Amino acid sequence: MALTVGAYLWPDQTHAVAVAAVVALTAVNYTGVQKSALLTRAVVTFVLAVLAAVVVTALTSPHANSARLAIGPDTTVTGLLQAAGLLFFAFAGYARIATLGEEVRDPARTIPRVIPIALGITLAVYALVAVAVLTLLGPRGLADATAPLSNAARAAGADWLVPAVRIDGAVAALGSLLALILGVSRTTLAMARDRHLPHALAAVHPRFGVPHRAELAVGAVVVVLAATTDVRGAIGFSSFGVLAYYAIANASAWTLTEEEGRPNRLIPVIGLTGCATLAFALPESSVISGAVVLAFGAALYGLRRVTTATSNRP
Secondary structure, eight states: OHHHHHHHHOGGGHHHHHHHHHHHHHHHHHTOHHHHHHHHHHHHHHHHHHHHHHHHHHHTOTTOOGGGGSOOTTOOHHHHHHHHHHHGGGGTTHHHHHTTGGGSSSHHHHHHHHHHHHHHHHHHHHHHHHHHHHHHHHHHHHHHOSSHHHHHHHHTTOGGGHHHHHHHHHHHHHHHHHHHHHHHHHHHHHHHHTTSSOGGGGOOOTTTOSOHHHHHHHHHHHHHHHHHOOHHHHHHHHHHHHHHHHHHHHHHHHTOOGGGTOOOTHHHHHHHHHHHHHHTTSOHHHHHHHHHHHHHHHHHHHHHHHHHHHHHOO
8 A cells, every 4th residue: 555655656667655654554453443534434434435436427428338247258267266366465454444343432333333334345446446447448558557546537538637547556555554554553552562563562651551562563564565576566465465364254253152143154264265266266376475384373383382382381
């Protein structure tokens, strides 16, 4: 997301802008979840307004053609699975909501209600934008586009909309980055409390009520990655990682008892199968790099457990 901000705002200085974005949003998150929530509302309002303008402009354009929505002969099951795997991370934002349980009023009631609403709204927005852009560019034009919404605006004869779309892309990526830093730092807090990460990261700021050390640690790691990685490789690697931990979540759901709210046993089976299928349909480089990192983490975890067990023996 940080690299996407840089690509939209200043393509020649993508990494520098990405680093600046991470530093700025880490500072916002550090001062409390209320400020983050206010900024998120502003981002969502602006982004939805511009997307609505793009959709209306595209669908009412004389250049729009519904025949371009037809599935072409180049479509394959493998291609669809790989696309679904790459795009999976774009739907994973709703899970960030669940990581904020300590900072939400009545989380047991609020979070289960908000998650399906957020996922439903996101799916509807994605579908509308996809249909609108396809009617102008078609599958091949959309696949070849590096700035699809800008291309769609031009194809509709609405060049005046292009600058707003560019700003909108950057603002949308900033909103996602804000939520990601917020959510990952809370995951880091939980892991630190369980001593899977250094316990010092479990500290909560006495004034702002946020896991400030965890936020700074996450910000530092993301700054390094944003300064050194390529956005295309980052998307593939991110998708594999997200699918892997969703697969683990589904496997974990199988172990729940009825008292813990266990879902129908078929749900985690379908979820685990779907995650594994999409993960291994990703480009080979994404699968290999993701598997190597997971294997390294598993080995480190195993070594730590053995070391801890040995040191605790009388």
